[in-house]
Amino acid sequence: MTETSITPNAVAAVSEARQWDRLMQMARLGAFRGGDGSEGVNRACLTPLDREARRLLIGWGQAIGLTPSIDALGNLFLRSEGTVPGLAPVLAGSHMDSQPAGGRFDGIWGVLAALEAVQALHEAGVSLARPIEVVAWTNEEGGRFAPGCMGSMAYAGHSAADSWDAVTDSHGVSFGEALREHLAKEADLPRRPLGGAPHAYVEAHIEQGPQLEAAGLDIGIVTGIQGSRWFLVELLGASAHAGTAPVSMRRDAVQDMVRAITALNALMADPTDVLRFTVAKIEVEPNSSNSVAERVRFTIDFRHPDAAVLTARGDAIEATIRGAVRHCDVTVTERFHALPVEFHPAVTGAVERAAAAQGLKAVRMPSGAFHDAQFMVPLCPSGMIFIPSYRGISHNPAEYSSPEQLVRGARVLAQVLAELARD
Amino acid sequence: MTETSITPNAVAAVSEARQWDRLMQMARLGAFRGGDGSEGVNRACLTPLDREARRLLIGWGQAIGLTPSIDALGNLFLRSEGTVPGLAPVLAGSHMDSQPAGGRFDGIWGVLAALEAVQALHEAGVSLARPIEVVAWTNEEGGRFAPGCMGSMAYAGHSAADSWDAVTDSHGVSFGEALREHLAKEADLPRRPLGGAPHAYVEAHIEQGPQLEAAGLDIGIVTGIQGSRWFLVELLGASAHAGTAPVSMRRDAVQDMVRAITALNALMADPTDVLRFTVAKIEVEPNSSNSVAERVRFTIDFRHPDAAVLTARGDAIEATIRGAVRHCDVTVTERFHALPVEFHPAVTGAVERAAAAQGLKAVRMPSGAFHDAQFMVPLCPSGMIFIPSYRGISHNPAEYSSPEQLVRGARVLAQVLAELARD
Missing domain, CATH: 3.30.70.360 (Alpha-Beta Plaits)
Structure with a gap:
């Protein structure tokens, strides 16, 4: 099959309902009611709630044949094998922890969109040369243990794995203790070495700002991060x-x-x-x-x-x-x-091509928020896909993106993964 | 016996060592080490630690024949009967709760000084017409539940007993809940009605300011409270x-x-x-x-x-x-x-006479801190006795008064109680 024939099948296989249902299942883990009545999430990293969310994800991944593994920082990977042995994988994902009074989409959607994209590629029978790994990075938010992005920083070699062992949460529990407890509780998962040399990294995320919504656009082709x-x-x-x-x-x-x-x-x-x-x-x-x-x-x-x-x-x-x-x-x-980073044209180009092929309205834009993706930049071609956020609200229970907006992002991601993992 | 013969015996019976030992036993309940190495106390009201301190006090009181009782606010009384039935009691005491990072003397000394004074009057065989009640007011500090002085405000009718039921501590526990739990756990103590019409109220307290120490004085005759x-x-x-x-x-x-x-x-x-x-x-x-x-x-x-x-x-x-x-x-x-209050000349006069009779250097002074005593002013002649605080430090683990300074205060209190309860 050629690219032009396989991709529409995979894009069509991306399920709006399945993705939304999984998001809402995840949103129950740490659910709370915001002051305005909206449904928020408080799911701090390395807590029992975080473990419950990870287990839910692993179950969904295993049901479609993905293989879980975990590294020394608790970063979680779900691997879909490629057809050519020995090729570096394409990584796609984000994080599963939330802010203390966070929303239902920040981070978790990027992980579930990657899972949805991989599942769609499987269902469409797309065979790809490279493995694809869905990744959930540990502690992106930094809400419980500061700073954020510990998992991706350690993976990328930006910081040593033990840099934050002594950082404590507001109850005096150290990151080192919480991580050891987490790894002990997840001891049944195959352990993988920390770090790697991926072929590319793609992260789907809500914009967390008002620009896409205000301009009536579907997709942000993220050019870099402040x-x-x-x-x-x-x-x-x-x-x-x-x-x-x-x-x-x-x-x-x-x-x-x-x-x-x-x-x-x-x-x-x-x-x-x-x-x-x-x-x-x-x-x-x-x-x-x-x-x-x-x-x-x-x-x-x-x-x-x-x-x-x-x-x-x-x-x-x-x-x-x-x-x-x-x-x-x-x-x-x-x-x-x-420092500020710029994303790689191989990824920004793939996002732009996918959006165009799918008839979506897209714009090139920088990210105001930081993301795990910025630490992947020195390691491999990296980039991000944004979708609109209701009124730009984020780190707040009122954070919202519609099922339609979310599925458009997952469809672009599926096509981008197909292009990057093709050879 | 005449006043001039009994009082020196009672004053001599006030024990520096016994009072200090009791203070140090109390200081173990909630002990913590301050940043400078000094020993502080963190004993919030209506906690298990507070109950432990109250039980210790009750035991000491019962050992010398005092009768415990508790009111609806958890205010604790230890009564020494007088010789003439039906006379209103003289109350003396303070509070047993501390600031979150408090010292070993604030509040608790006033309670133990009252106990020591009553014990000395007993040991000297002084017989007094009126009862004396040692009182420990609930939640003077306001550190766990704001404001402070809830126990004395409710006793004095300044505020209704249920005024603070909905006030919560930093863990979301309400004062009402904490009080109900406390009263349930202390259900074996005789319950007394809230409030009363005492004959007088005297409270011994550390100065919590630098004036007495700086001027080389022993006793502050407290004239009022800002x-x-x-x-x-x-x-x-x-x-x-x-x-x-x-x-x-x-x-x-x-x-x-x-x-x-x-x-x-x-x-x-x-x-x-x-x-x-x-x-x-x-x-x-x-x-x-x-x-x-x-x-x-x-x-x-x-x-x-x-x-x-x-x-x-x-x-x-x-x-x-x-x-x-x-x-x-x-x-x-x-x-x-x-509002600012002024203390009653019957009490300030008694303090002045006692200090003079004992050869102590005393000064009239206002209180910068508020105290339970200010709510007793509308109820009965009230007043306070201050002793020096090391460098004026208070609400801090470095708070300190020496055993000698503390016993001088208890001796003055013994003589004041003898005068006020005489007839």
Whole structure:
């Protein structure tokens, strides 16, 4: 069969109903009701809920003949063999963990779309030279253990596998402990070495921004990802009695945090509104209303598509904070640093061709969010497929993409995988 | 026997070693090590640790013939009968709960000093007309359930007994639930009606400020307590993806909190350094570094000795916050309001006479901290005895008063109780 004959069969075999049903089954694992009544998901990595989701995925994969395996970071692979022995696989997937108050589509759809695409290729009888591996990366979100993308960073050799062993969640459980427990509970899965040399990597994902919806488009051909730098700031003052300690004599960590954030807002001011600066996680000790705060930890999430801006302003963060605080000891730790990346024309081209062949409206666009895909860039030709997000809402229970939007993305992915795994 | 003959015997019977030993036994219940190596206490109200401390106290009281009873708020009383039936009792005590990262002396010493004083009066064979009741008020600190002083406020009729049933701790447990569980577990104790009409109330307490130590004094004759107003501020914005949501389009609750605190700092500015303004408890949702904060709750603790200042600036808080925030919905709830109080000359006089009779250096002074005593003022002649705090440190593991300083306070209390309960 030629490409022109096989691909339409596979594309037609991609099932809107099956994919949606699987998404909704996954959404039950960690389901919660948002303030506006919408259905959200809170499924942190390496929890019993995460394991339940992985088991569900493995069951679906095994039912169509895929072989599961797991590596030292808990990254999960479901392999469909190719016809030519020894060829490097094409990887497709995303992550299964969610934000603490996350939605039903972020990450999990990319994994299920890859499964759906592989299943459609099987059902259409498409035989491909290369293996395809559906992959679910561990801890993309960074909501429980910061930073995110630990699984893909370790796989790609960006960071050593034990880099985050000591990182703790809000209950004091370390990533190392949680990972060991997870691997022990998944000991029946075949273990594979960490890392590899894939032929290509493709990740389908919701846009998490408003552009595709606003422009009435179906597909985003993702050209690259802006860079990110994450910092943890710790301010150490002294606790004191809120009724007796004169304000002039305090070393109040909350007040120094306010000074630091105010100064950082000035550093990060950007009239073009391209720069993303966010303080979103704050922990105060002892966090009692009548004890002056002894310690504050807050996070900085700073992103920009221009590596020069990312470097210059990111490098100025610590001095800005030190210049602003009055009383506290300051510790600034960079927890995550990813330069902007550009995706490979072999993948962006394949996405563009598939969308065009399927009569879908597509646009080239960068990604504002980071994704596991950015760590695959040094390893192999990599790229991403975006579909529209309702009002651009994400990391929120109100996150939504319709079954129709989702199946269009899976159909493009099926065709892209067919092209990349062909030879 | 005349007063002049009995009192020296009772004062001599107050045991420095016994009181210190009991304090150190109590300090084991919730002990933790502070950052500087000092021994702190974390014993939140209505927890198993709190119950263990109360049981220890009851045992010591019963060993010297005191009768325990408990009221609907969990306030605990240990009664020593007087010789004349039907006279109203003199109450003496404080609280047994601590701040989350508290010290070994705040509250618990006032209870143990009352026990020590009663025991010394017994051992010296002093017979008094009136009963003396050692009291431990429930939830003075407000660290687990805000506000503090719930036990004494309900006892004094300042607030209805069910006012705080719905107040939850950081794990979502309500005060009502915790209280019901506590009362069920203490069902073997005789139940007494809530409230009463005591003859007088005396509370011994560490100063929690630096004045007595700095001036080389032994005893503070507390003349009154500054007023307090506590507020809970809730800012509701919208969560969004930290990488994709343009800063200009965000409704970021952390940024609005920074604006609100900055404006409040201006409202609360006080060149005389008498005003106490504290933001010490902050809760962010979802509190994930890469999700723009949807919701922030922060507390305000505002105190001043002048009722006019307390009213004027306290009443301006809500408008100040509303004027400062840009994007969030604002809710400001006043959780606690206590006007400044003055203590009764019958008690302040008794403290002054006792200190003078014992050759101790004493000074009249107001209290910066609030105490259960302030709610007793409308009920009966009330007052407090302060002893020095090392460097004024309190609500902190480094809180310290020496065995010698503590026993001087208990001796003054013994003599004050003898005078007040005499007839």
